[in-house]
Amino acid sequence: MTTTAETQTRLAVLDGAVTAAEADVLVVGLLATEEDPVLAAGAEEVDAAFSGELAALLALGGATGKLEEVVRLPGRGAVAAPVVVGVGLGKEPTSDDVRRAAGAVARALGGTARIVSTLGAVDPAAAAEGTLLGAYRFTAFKGDPTAGKGPIGVVEFAPGDADVIAHASTVAEAVLAARDLINTPPNALYPETFAARARELGEAAGLEVEVLDDDALLAGGYGGIMGVGQGSSRKPRLVRLRWSGGSAPVKKVALVGKGITFDTGGISIKPAAGMDHMTSDMSGAAAVIATTVAAARLQLPVAVTATVPMAENMPSDTAYRPGDVLTMYGGKTVEVLNTDAEGRLILADAMVRAAEDEPDYLVETSTLTGAQMVALGTRTAGIMGSEEFRDRVAALGRAVGEDAWAMPLPPHLRPELDSRIADLANVTGNRFGGMLAAGIFLREFVAKDLPWAHVDIAGPSFNTGGAWGYTPKGGTGVPVRTLVALLEDVAANG
Structure with missing residues (x-):
């Protein structure tokens, strides 16, 4: 191969x-x-x-x-x-x-x-x-x-300037690594093999690597990842990659990426048309893995830890159901109203775990909602989170050519996530503001006072049309360049 x-x-x-x-x-x-x-x-x-x-x-x-x-x-x-x-x-x-x-x-x-x-x-x-x-x-x-x-x-x-070209090459190669992962078909890239590939990339760059298998996830109380992954014979994983930041790191940055290696929607199954594009539902995971490797190769003076949940969302006799209640990592309970809103469940576990490292910033990226494309099209990522940090990430994305736009988290949408029997539900009861509601759900799992950003790349991560400029058909590698630019900005400005 x-x-x-x-x-x-x-x-x-x-x-x-x-x-x-x-x-x-x-x-x-x-x-x-x-x-x-x-x-x-x-x-x-x-x-x-x-x-x-x-x-x-x-x-x-x-x-x-x-x-x-x-x-x-x-x-x-x-x-x-x-x-x-x-x-x-x-x-x-x-x-x-x-x-x-x-x-x-x-x-x-x-x-x-x-x-x-x-x-x-x-x-x-x-x-x-x-x-x-x-x-x-x-x-x-x-x-x-x-x-x-x-x-x-x-x-x-x-x-x-040979040094400028060498630096740009390293960044571009990180994007290409993410594209390779995204374009690998789901019968070849599933949680076990994805974790193995992440380990291979991480160890080659000198990163510390930790992989939790399904037994460790069950014992650790990762209810979101286990709930989503239990319907597949290919069991879930959680991968942790760490770049130390060298001898004197300026800050600590936590990166979290959604790693659904294939998404059928589960029991709330998706329509057949376009389901093949769900091979790209791990684009966020690919991006944070590639970015962490790039941080090491560039020797950035920022400590970076990637926390990457990986699962396959399949319907079966063992699959989680609408109406189930999952106990997430950290103890919050979530009523599942739609099994196709699975990404936020595995991300919630990972975000709580990432915050235990006491980072200065947390960035999570995911192909989270079709509503992102309805609101912003297929080339513009939606950025939500702490307002000042959100705007910083969005501005850096635009500066490197990965179009991004800051979006609000309106307080009036939070009550729509209330559950009759659990701490909250995984979706609201209507179809309006879906991208924002997903961001509000994730906010429930962010540590208090931690600056954070959620980058919804449902459209920009995978090009279903013709190639243009430097963007091929298929996996694009968005938002690797944004994340690298953020790490460099943190290294320079804290």
Whole structure:
């Protein structure tokens, strides 16, 4: 079975002139104007090789500079590469525009052995990230992983800041690791194998790893995880990964991610249409595992502990039922009104456990509610929690190109979670404000005065449409880049 790591594009810094590089393709950026496109920074040497006519020649080929537009031009012997590609950056490109343009080029040039890019002169970190994210292919279950557009071999950037490119590569590789986990089918990735994969990734990065099996979960009183997982022959797990933060960590951050390896809805079974997408219901877990590994690889001075509950939600004669009451880790009781609202049950156990480490911040992320997509669409995560910290997380998400929007937790919705027989119910009695009600449910399991954020990624974590920019079809790896940015922000500002 071929892994993405074995077929992943490599990045390097070019030693020498871009015009003389023995590459298959030379990439330049184009800016859109009211008239013809103009060349972006970094293309000056290439333009000189074309006697100052490169932008005009690309325009003759149809180039306008529109974001993500890719236009090819024969090298004509003016440069060593046989093909020059112009990619549109838009009018006033942001970092994410550069990231998207680099990703569009990488998708268009699949199978190319060697590429030289000048996009690093515009924004080296964004160009590096976008290239690796756009070049991603999940080939683990293909008989011939090089069929069709194979992977790009190596992309070299013009001489510049090698450290910036190396850092961006580490972040991008964390996203790719999350994508691999998300895209692995549920007959291959279930709680036991998911936990084993998390252990493998964690130990390779030097993390402390702890795995609780179903016996340990039962003995420990993890009623939410055990309740959701009891209907499957593949028993649940709880994985804990810890990065120490080095010799002098600034703060402690707890990360929690939902790890439902497949969600049928249980007894409250889902419709058949689109149920195959529920292989992605562990995207939050994949993100926090990959982020914790990245923290170690980047040697961030922040202590990070990931607490990851893993379960498969199946209907069977042992499955939990609507009407059951579960005793959660920590002692609160929850009446189950809908077994398809299972994510919040396993997360509640994990959040209480995470808070026992006395972190300074807690961030939980999950594909929690279809209501997130109704409210915000498929590309914008909903962020809830402590207002100041919530806004901080949302702003960082937008800054790295993972769109996020702060959402409220209205007090008037809390009484709708009251239960006749337990401390609270797992859903309200109506369909309005479902994303917010789920956040309010989770708030019941957050330690007092602990700054926290809930990141609902039901839409952004899995792309069911066509690829765009650096975003492939399938698992996206959202919100890994947001979480890494948060850890770096905590390291810098506390």
